[in-house]
Amino acid sequence: MNIQMIEAAATRARSITRRTPLLSSPALDAIAGRRVLVKPECLQxxxxxxxxxxxSALTALPEDQRAKGVIAFSSGNHAQGVALAAQKLGVPAVILMPSDAPAAKIEGTRSYGAEVVLYDRTTESREEIGAAIAAERGLTLVRPYDEPQVIAGQGTCGLEIAEQAAEAGVTEADVLVCCGGGGLTAGIALALEARAPGLRVRPAEPEGYDDTARSLHSGSRERNAQEAGGLCDAILTPMPGELTFPINARLCGPGVVVSDQEVLRAMSLALRHLKLVAEPGGAVALAAALFHGDELAGEAVICTISGGNLDPAMLARALEV
Incomplete structure (x- = not known):
């Protein structure tokens, strides 16, 4: 993985992906006690x-291989990303999704024309099911984070952060990134290493699913005790990725761990002050920025809102906090 791969992914994505803005709010600055700049990937x-x-992953495939179709496994956001990319490129897509994934994400994936296969994440292995279907149908597996071209694509977000932070006059800051398997974290960290070395990535995770924070502390990949049932479904992964963890161990600062209550408050504040809808997993970095200032350094902090796909009931729950 290197900056050249990220730049190549950005070239292939030009005029396709959205260059999301870097937003701010005086009200959020006041809560955090420092300047807060928000990268809203919920608008992607x-x-x-x-x-x-x-x-990035689909466009990097040889055309004859891509034409046979792709398969992915995801609780919803990677599923929808692969489904839409496949639709735009005119190739088949099969998506494995846990049966307890939010209905909005399952419906969204189907709306992009993908075939959805549901599985029980507490008793079945998505990796084994995915490998079997891929072999049977000749599909290419697009992993959600442990895939170099996926990491490169996520790194394009980091290129934008580097440019936008410089435009905002911020050259030194912690960059809080919502972290599951670590693909977005690693991609942004690689981009910033090359383009904005004064910006340091800090993974943000929910309590009980803080495998990356614990792994960074211990120096080796640690597994979560459970993989389902948490509020932040989008970032509930078993353990840091084989490819992503060495990158994050080299480039990232310590992880920041937030409570579910802090996540719900951050969701409510994002809607109120930024007019953004953030799903729980997408709001953990904002929660870290707002409520864990004592763990951060500098006069400014940058954070991602990594996704905004949630059911109405979850949004209503956040607004009640």
């Missing part, structure tokens, strides 16, 4: 950053 195609990695 399909409502999350995942379209960046999906487009």
């Amino acid at each position: 195609h399909t409502g999350s950053f995942k379209f960046r990695g999906a487009w």
